[in-house]
Structure formats: C-alpha cells, structure tokens
Amino acid sequence: DIQMTQSPSSLSTSVGDRVTITCQASQDIGNHLNWYQQKPGKAPKFLIYDASNLETGVPSRFSGSGSGTDFTFTISSLQPEDIATYYCQQYDNLPITFGQGTRLEIK
Amino acid sequence: EVQLLESGGGLVQPGGSLRLSCTASGFTFSSYAMSWVRQTPGKGLEWVSAISGNGGSTYYADSVKGRFTISRDKSKNTLYLQINSLRAEDTAVYFCARDYSNNWPRGLDYWGQGTLVTVSS
Numbered sequence: 633d634i635q636m637t638q639s640p641s642s643l644s645t646s647v648g649d650r651v652t653i654t655c656q657a658s659q660d661i662g663n664h665l666n667w668y669q670q671k672p673g674k675a676p677k678f679l680i681y682d683a684s685n686l687e688t689g690v691p692s693r694f695s696g697s698g699s700g701t702d703f704t705f706t707i708s709s710l711q712p713e714d715i716a717t718y719y720c721q722q723y724d725n726l727p728i729t730f731g732q733g734t735r736l737e738i739k
Numbered sequence: 740e741v742q743l744l745e746s747g748g749g750l751v752q753p754g755g756s757l758r759l760s761c762t763a764s765g766f767t768f769s770s771y772a773m774s775w776v777r778q779t780p781g782k783g784l785e786w787v788s789a790i791s792g793n794g795g796s797t798y799y800a801d802s803v804k805g806r807f808t809i810s811r812d813k814s815k816n817t818l819y820l821q822i823n824s825l826r827a828e829d830t831a832v833y834f835c836a837r838d839y840s841n842n843w844p845r846g847l848d849y850w851g852q853g854t855l856v857t858v859s860s
Contacts, residue, residue, distance in 0.1 A: 666846040668784075675834055675850035676784065687848065719784055723845045727800045728774075728786035 634658050634722050638731035644739045651707040653734045655698075655720035663699045664724035670733075671716045679718075680705070710736070741765040741849045743835050748854030755825050755858070761818040761835030761851055768816040769793060772838035774847055775809065775820045777831035777856075787833070788820065789844040798844060803829075825858045832856075 635658040645651055655665065663683040668676040678687050680696040683703060693708045707714055715738060720731040747759040759775070774789040788809040789798040797809050808821040818835050832855050836847035 664845075668847075670784075675836075675852055676847070677850075678846060678848040681839070681846045681848075721784075721846070723843075726798055726844065728789075728844055730784040730786070732783050 633727055634661060634725055634729050636720055636722055636729050636731040638718075638720060638734050640734060641732065642735040642737060644737045645710050646739045647710055647712055649710045651710050651714075651736065653705040653718055653720075655703040655705065655731050657701045657703075657722055657724075660700050661722045661724035664722055665696075665698070665703050666721045666723070667694075667696055667705050668719045668721065668730075669714075669716045670719065676719065712738075741837065743837065743849060743851035745833065745835050745851040745854040748833065748856045750857045750859065751825055752860050753825060753827060753858055756821070756823045757825070757856060759820040759822065759833055759835075759854060759856070761820075763816045763818065763837070766837070768811075769813050770841060772840050772842055772844055773809075773811060773818045774836050774838055774844055775807075775818075776834045776836055776847065776850075777829075778834065778853070779831045785831075786844070789838065790818070791843075792841040796842060822856070825856075827858050830856060830858045 665683045667680040670676040717733045717735045775787040790809045806824045810819045832853040834853045835851045837849040839848045
C-alpha cells in the first residue's frame with residue numbers, strides 16, 4: 633500500500649495567516665492526489681483534485697501543488713470557516729489511501 | 740443537487756452482519772463509480788470498497804476482503820455494503836461517496852452524512 637504522510641499533524645494558526653500543509657507519498661504517484669476538508673461531525677468535502685485543480689465552488693484562497701512524492705496544500709489567508717482537518721488522498725494505486733490528517737486550530 | 744443518504748448502521752455483536760444502504764439522488768447514478776469510506780471515532784479516513792458505474796468491477800481493501808460485499812441497484816439508485824463476520828475493529832462511521840470517475844476509483848466529490856456501525860457484545 634502507498635503510505636501518505638502529512639505534516640504537521642496539527643497547526644495552531646491565526647485568521648489571515650498563510651497555512652501550508654505537506655503530504656509525502658511513499659512512492660511516485662504522479663499527480664494522482666486529492667485534498668479534502670473535514671469539519672467536526674461532518675463528511676469530508678472535496679477541495680482539490682489531480683494535485684492542483686480546484687473543485688468548482690471552492691474559494692481561490694485554497695491551492696495545491698506538487699507531483700511525484702511531494703505535495704503541498706496552501707490556504708493563502710486563513711478564514712474562520714477554514715478551521716477543520718485536512719486530508720490528502722492518493723489514487724495512483726489501490727487501495728486508495730489517505731494521509732493521517734492535519735488539524736488546524738485557532739491560536 | 741447531489742444527495743447521498745446512508746442507512747443501516749447500528750449496534751451488532753462480533754461475528755454478526757449488517758447491510759448498509761446509500762440512496763443517491765440528483766445525478767445519473769450509473770455514470771459514476773461509488774465508494775465506501777470509514778472513519779474510526781477520532782481517527783482518520785480508511786477507504787473500504789468501490790464499485791464501477793455499471794457494477795461490473797468491484798474493489799476492496801485487504802482488511803475487508805472476503806467479509807464485505809459492495810453492490811449497486813440502478814433501478815433503486817442505491818449502493819449497498821454487506822458486512823459480515825464483524826469485528827470490533829470494524830466499528831466506525833461508514834460514509835458512501837460518489838467518485839468523479841466512472842470506473843477506476845479516483846476522487847470522492849460528494850459524500851453522505853455517514854452511518855455509525857458499532858461492534859460490541
């Protein structure tokens with residue numbers, strides 16, 4: 633199975649901050665990577681597909697980049713509604729695997 | 740509007756069985772692959788199984804292979820997960836999700852609200 637390692641596991645942030653989360657795959661997955669946002673008690677929300685493509689309706693402050701084994705997810709200016717846990721997910725090989733999540737907290 | 744509504748969760752004893760259902764609306768059901776993903780309380784996400792749009796291909800995580808069976812009924816716009824030989828480690832919220840692909844699982848663009856399965860004696 634392809635292991636997805638996110639860092640950090642949690643991040644204390646402030647409104648307006650630039651937030652960066654990294655996701656590393658245990659092998660080359662090309663651009664076969666997606667990002668999700670999950671708020672407590674809710675289902676995940678699809679944000680970014682194929683590493684860098686923003687899903688329709690997702691605010692442009694969210695972005696993704698990377699290919700191969702190293703990927704980055706960025707929120708350019710954190711808003712209060714962005715407080716959530718974020719997951720990366722690879723689909724290069726089955727089983728689909730997710731990172732362990734990065735929880736954002738307000739300072 | 741795409742909607743996915745799961746049902747069928749509950750408390751079951753170890754070794755027992757359940758059938759989860761996911762009723763879909765707001766899109767052409769047979770045009771999309773579908774997946775089940777589970778989440779242990781307080782933990783991360785684990786992909787469990789997927790099925791192609793036409794139902795001809797199914798995929799499973801090793802942890803559930805041989806115990807779980809995914810299926811779909813086009814006439815009822817419903818996805819199913821038959822779960823047998825339940826173990827304590829199967830306790831989780833089970834989400835159904837639509838894949839943006841028709842065949843090979845890729846990305847999950849719509850999710851249901853989840854149904855809780857608790858395995859305990």
